[in-house]
Amino acid sequence: MASEIIAINEFAGGGQSVGEWLHGWVTTVDHKRLGILYILFSVFFLVIGGIEATIMRIQLMVPHNHFVSPEVFNRMFTMHGTTMIFFVAMPVLFGFGTYLIPLMIGARDMAFPRLNALSFWLTAFGGLLLYFSFIGGNGLYGAGNAPDVGWFAYAPLTSRAFSVGHSTDFWTLALLISGIGSIGTAVNFITTIITMRCPGMTLGKMPLLAWMNLVTAGMVILAVSPLTAAQIMLCFDRYLGAHFFDTQAGGSAVLWMHFFWIFGHPEVYILILPSFAFASEIIPVFSRKPIFGYPIMVAATVMIGFISMSVWAHHMFAIGMSSYGNTFFTITSMLISIPTGIKIFNWIGTMWGGKIQFKAPMLFCVAFLFQFLIAGLTGIMLAASPFNWQLTGSYFVVAHFHYVIVGAILFTLFGAFYYWYPKMTGRMYNETLARWHFWLFVIGFHLTFDFMHIPGLLGMPRRIYTYEPGRGWEFWNLLVTIGTFVQGIAVLIFVGNLLWSMFKGPVAGNDPWDAWTLEWSTTSPPPDYNFATIPVVESRRPLWDLKHPEDPDWKYE
Amino acid sequence: MKRSEQTRSRAGKVLGIAFLLAGFLIAATVCAADPAGPSQIPNIFKPDSTPADSIFRLSKLVLVITSIIFVVVFSLIAYATAKFRKSDADDGSEPPQVYGSNQVELAWTVIPGLIVLVLFLATARVILSVQDAPKPPGAIEVIAVGHQYWWEYRYPELGVVTANELHVPVSDLQHPTPTFITLLSADTDHSFWVPRLAGKTDLIPNHPNHTWIDPHEAGLFLGQCAQYCGVQHAKMLLRVYVDSAADFDAWVQGQKRFAATNDAAAEGRRIFESTACINCHAVSGTVADGHFGPDLTHLMSRDTLAAGAALNTRENLRAWIQSPDSIKPGSLMPAMKLSDHDLDALTAYLETLR
Ligand SMILES: [Cu+2]
Numbered sequence: 001m002a003s004e005i006i007a008i009n010e011f012a013g014g015g016q017s018v019g020e021w022l023h024g025w026v027t028t029v030d031h032k033r034l035g036i037l038y039i040l041f042s043v044f045f046l047v048i049g050g051i052e053a054t055i056m057r058i059q060l061m062v063p064h065n066h067f068v069s070p071e072v073f074n075r076m077f078t079m080h081g082t083t084m085i086f087f088v089a090m091p092v093l094f095g096f097g098t099y100l101i102p103l104m105i106g107a108r109d110m111a112f113p114r115l116n117a118l119s120f121w122l123t124a125f126g127g128l129l130l131y132f133s134f135i136g137g138n139g140l141y142g143a144g145n146a147p148d149v150g151w152f153a154y155a156p157l158t159s160r161a162f163s164v165g166h167s168t169d170f171w172t173l174a175l176l177i178s179g180i181g182s183i184g185t186a187v188n189f190i191t192t193i194i195t196m197r198c199p200g201m202t203l204g205k206m207p208l209l210a211w212m213n214l215v216t217a218g219m220v221i222l223a224v225s226p227l228t229a230a231q232i233m234l235c236f237d238r239y240l241g242a243h244f245f246d247t248q249a250g251g252s253a254v255l256w257m258h259f260f261w262i263f264g265h266p267e268v269y270i271l272i273l274p275s276f277a278f279a280s281e282i283i284p285v286f287s288r289k290p291i292f293g294y295p296i297m298v299a300a301t302v303m304i305g306f307i308s309m310s311v312w313a314h315h316m317f318a319i320g321m322s323s324y325g326n327t328f329f330t331i332t333s334m335l336i337s338i339p340t341g342i343k344i345f346n347w348i349g350t351m352w353g354g355k356i357q358f359k360a361p362m363l364f365c366v367a368f369l370f371q372f373l374i375a376g377l378t379g380i381m382l383a384a385s386p387f388n389w390q391l392t393g394s395y396f397v398v399a400h401f402h403y404v405i406v407g408a409i410l411f412t413l414f415g416a417f418y419y420w421y422p423k424m425t426g427r428m429y430n431e432t433l434a435r436w437h438f439w440l441f442v443i444g445f446h447l448t449f450d451f452m453h454i455p456g457l458l459g460m461p462r463r464i465y466t467y468e469p470g471r472g473w474e475f476w477n478l479l480v481t482i483g484t485f486v487q488g489i490a491v492l493i494f495v496g497n498l499l500w501s502m503f504k505g506p507v508a509g510n511d512p513w514d515a516w517t518l519e520w521s522t523t524s525p526p527p528d529y530n531f532a533t534i535p536v537v538e539s540r541r542p543l544w545d546l547k548h549p550e551d552p553d554w555k556y557e
Numbered sequence: 558m559k560r561s562e563q564t565r566s567r568a569g570k571v572l573g574i575a576f577l578l579a580g581f582l583i584a585a586t587v588c589a590a591d592p593a594g595p596s597q598i599p600n601i602f603k604p605d606s607t608p609a610d611s612i613f614r615l616s617k618l619v620l621v622i623t624s625i626i627f628v629v630v631f632s633l634i635a636y637a638t639a640k641f642r643k644s645d646a647d648d649g650s651e652p653p654q655v656y657g658s659n660q661v662e663l664a665w666t667v668i669p670g671l672i673v674l675v676l677f678l679a680t681a682r683v684i685l686s687v688q689d690a691p692k693p694p695g696a697i698e699v700i701a702v703g704h705q706y707w708w709e710y711r712y713p714e715l716g717v718v719t720a721n722e723l724h725v726p727v728s729d730l731q732h733p734t735p736t737f738i739t740l741l742s743a744d745t746d747h748s749f750w751v752p753r754l755a756g757k758t759d760l761i762p763n764h765p766n767h768t769w770i771d772p773h774e775a776g777l778f779l780g781q782c783a784q785y786c787g788v789q790h791a792k793m794l795l796r797v798y799v800d801s802a803a804d805f806d807a808w809v810q811g812q813k814r815f816a817a818t819n820d821a822a823a824e825g826r827r828i829f830e831s832t833a834c835i836n837c838h839a840v841s842g843t844v845a846d847g848h849f850g851p852d853l854t855h856l857m858s859r860d861t862l863a864a865g866a867a868l869n870t871r872e873n874l875r876a877w878i879q880s881p882d883s884i885k886p887g888s889l890m891p892a893m894k895l896s897d898h899d900l901d902a903l904t905a906y907l908e909t910l911r
Contacts (some may be wrong), residue, residue, distance in 0.1 A: 069886065070788050070789060070791065070886055070887055071788055071887065074785075074788065074790075148788075150785045154745075154746050154784070154785070156744070156745055156746075156762060157745050157746070157785070157786070157787065162744070162745055162787065247761075247762035247763045248762070250763065251763070252763065252764070253746060253761050253762055253763065253764060254761060254764055287641070287652075288643075288651050288652050289652055289653075289654060289655060290654055290655075290656055292655065292656070292657050292658075293656075293657035293658070293661075293662050294656070294657065295657075296657065296662045318748060318756070318757045318758055318759050318783075318784075319759045319761060319764070319766070320740075320758055320759060320761070320764065320766035320767070322688075323684050323685050323688040323689050326684050326688065327680075327681050327684055327685075330677060330680050330681065330684070331677050334673045334676060334677055334680075335673060337669065337673065338666060338669045338670055338673060341665065341669045342662070342665060342666060342669075344630065345661075345665040346657075346662075348630075348633050348634055348637050349655075349657070349658075349661065351637040351638065351641055352637050352641060352655075353641060353652055353653060353655060354641050354652050355641065355642075355643040355644075355647060355651075355652050356637075356638060356641050356642050356643055357643050358642065366634070366638055369634050370631065370634060373627065373630050373631060373634070374627070377623040377626060377627055378623075380619065380622075380623055380676065381616070381619050381620070381623065384615060384616075384619050384676065384679075384680040384683075385680065385684055386611065386612045386615050386680065386683040386684055386687055386756060387612060387615055387616045387619055387680075388756075389612060389755070389756020389757055389758070390601040390609075390612055390616070390752060390756045390757070391601075392757065392783075393748055393750070393757060393783040393784055394783065457600065457601055457602065458598055458599060458600050458601075458752075459598070459599030459600065459601065459750070459752040459779070459780060459781075461748075461750065461781060461782070461783040462785075463785040463790060463791075464781075464790060464791035465791045466791050466792075467791065468794070468865075470597050470598075471597060471598055471599060471779070472598040472600070548651075551654075553654075556654075556656055557656070
């Protein structure tokens with residue numbers, strides 16, 4: 001009953017005026033509220049990015065289609081990519097991190113609550129600025145509105161000669177601002193995890209989610225900084241007469257590529273590590289066993305963090321690097337598959353001999369395992385640089401990275417949504433709807449992204465607003481488009497389930513999953529101060545020790 | 558409830574497996590069904606030139622190894638999810654708590670390590686053989702310049718300049734006549750990709766690149782620009798005509814001639830030479846020497862207009878001059894707003910440029 005009242009207070013603002021309620025959310029420095037704000041913001045942009053994807057897929061359903069003009073199509077893929085990476089994937093993962101890290105390490109808030117709020121609002125306003133380009137981007141009569149340079153904005157397309165008006169400036173500033181927000185979040189994560197763990201929680205007893213977010217945060221600082229620097233340089237080029245990337249004045253297009261991908265590749269791991277983190281929390285609980293090989297999982301995470309800093313040019317195999325350069329980036333890119341493979345094996349090891357319960361969070365994690373396996377294997381194909389000369393820039397690579405971002409990251413995210421939903425709202429989601437969501441999404445995902453590989457193998461490049469008939473691409477593109485709609489329906493069910501359950505779902509209680517980490521020891525949703533008394537832990541699974549005093553974990557760790 | 562849940566999940570898993578396998582099978586059949594020999598489908602698995610062929614052979618190895626890994630790991634996951642599902646008759650107790658095993662961890666670190674080593678060595682060989690291939694004496698040299706949204710081709714040794722349709726000779730093993738292409742860009746990044754002949758190489762301003770092809774049989778090979786280059790990136794198509802040695806020589810001789818003069822088209826020629834056309838287009842032997850657009854000296858020797866965007870027919874040519882946007886919206890050639898009469902005369906003149 002008590003938790004029910006809190007739930008209503010949190011979300012519906014029972015007893016407050018709308019103004020007070022809004023003021024509470026806007027001025028909050030509570031990590032839980034900020035986490036939820038991040039998540040809501042991302043879901044909003046997920047829907048927008050999804051609409052952009054759908055527009056592209058309708059256009060590509062048949063050859064020589066006239067659904068949108070080439071200019072609009074080019075804006076759609078630029079906005080879709082930029083939105084999904086910077087204003088969906090990063091903030092939603094930061095959101096879960098912001099919400100969960102203090103709770104999982106037994107702290108009352110983040111180390112820097114105000115920085116936390118600042119980071120969120122910077123990200124949010126970055127996103128708004130990006131979309132404001134639809135109104136403000138023209139700048140000149142006849143210039144385009146939203147950015148149309150592609151999400152990696154290769155020079156010299158972004159120079160003033162090729163990008164008149166202000167669309168590129170909106171893109172640059174949006175990423176610059178949200179990038180500063182991301183760096184703030186990363187600093188906060190690191191400081192919180194290093195300094196705020198509850199008594200007894202040594203680094204070796206920290207939940208894997210915290211470990212993986214720690215490594216991610218380190219990577220964010222290393223990777224987002226060069227991107228931010230490059231955005232400033234691009235502004236200099238466009239307005240202060242610099243020529244870093246201005247090839248018409250002797251600048252270097254390749255320099256931009258290096259800057260972008262030295263951000264862009266670690267970025268992939270910045271997104272996938274938190275997703276691994278979800279899997280590493282969910283799979284054990286639903287298999288009823290501790291994570292297999294905890295120290296190895298930590299080591300593999302750190303390895304991934306390091307190696308991922310040395311693979312960026314595998315996005316550039318076709319730019320004419322020397323054979324030595326190509327060889328080097330082939331080996332580093334292949335090496336990273338080893339720690340990644342270790343993780344897959346450890347998750348299987350966790351399930352092995354367990355008693356697996358297929359609730360929605362686990363379903364999504366198991367699908368993640370299958371799909372991430374395939375994504376990893378197509379990744380090995382892409383790492384073999386000669387093979388890459390054929391595959392890069394084609395629909396094969398588009399299919400590959402959507403396998404990573406949707407098949408792995410989004411799937412674990414959906415798992416995380418269902419897993420922590422009762423904690424965040426105090427209410428249980430509807431399992432039947434969640435299963436509908438799961439199965440429809442699995443079908444839609446495979447229709448879209450399995451078949452998307454094929455036109456790539458048949459020579460279809462990405463980023464084309466239309467294509468010629470007779471090249472063997474029509475059938476596959478049609479299937480891909482159909483799959484998009486199935487996924488769309490699934491996402492609507494998901495959003496509907498979350499909304500409906502917030503008001504009608506059964507009360508969840510503190511620990512609906514019989515789980516083992518600290519967030520389940522407090523009420524759902526947790527009180528402002530998280531824990532009435534700061535917990536003291538002796539092992540990686542403090543609630544296991546509590547529930548099984550006869551056989552506590554600390555005896556074995 | 559429990560039982561139905563279980564059958565449902567199992568059905569789902571079978572469905573998932575079926576889906577994946579279907580995907581791979583279909584991919585395999587598509588690739589196999591595509592007939593060998595000259596084909597309009599730019600299939601990377603139907604190579605017809607050494608670089609594409611070396612890549613294809615490497616890709617077969619990579620595909621075999623990754624398929625084996627796929628089958629093994631897939632089976633492990635499938636087995637674990639099926640075998641260790643909580644049973645209906647479960648007593649509610651917790652399973653044995655296992656924390657890890659160093660031997661097992663070692664195994665699944667070392668084995669992937671060995672696989673990576675094999676893949677890497679095989680890959681490195683192909684990188685060197687394709688990228689650092691020496692240029693034989695009989696090689697044809699071409700400079701390809703990417704423009705928003707068309708291709709300029711220069712044959713410096715042969716004195717030929719043309720656009721959009723690249724002609725190269727067949728290269729047979731006894732008398733290899735590969736074509737070595739220097740890739741430049743006049744504006745933004747582009748990428749040269751004819752999948753059946755070679756992997757892609759970008760054309761980047763201030764960053765000359767190189768690629769080579771040695772097609773083994775005559776025919777037309779299709780591809781298109783593979784690096785986003787602006788509004789009409791989609792219609793920057795590539796057409797490589799591989800000619801027999803004799804045909805290639807004949808083509809070169811034809812291209813080296815000055816533009817044909819034909820009195821019947823004198824009016825059209827006057828219009829051409831007195832409008833802005835000549836600022837952007839060259840016609841050898843005339844005052845037209847612009848280089849912003851494609852060389853038109855032998856326009857009629859080409860099958861297509863505007864980088865493959867339309868067939869080179871009278872109607873299309875006229876439509877193109879009247880309004881390039883009607884064929885390729887966003888292309889960099891302006892509509893010249895000519896009268897119908899002038900348009901007809903101009904089209905008639907262009908048709909004499911054989
Ligand atoms: Cu291009």
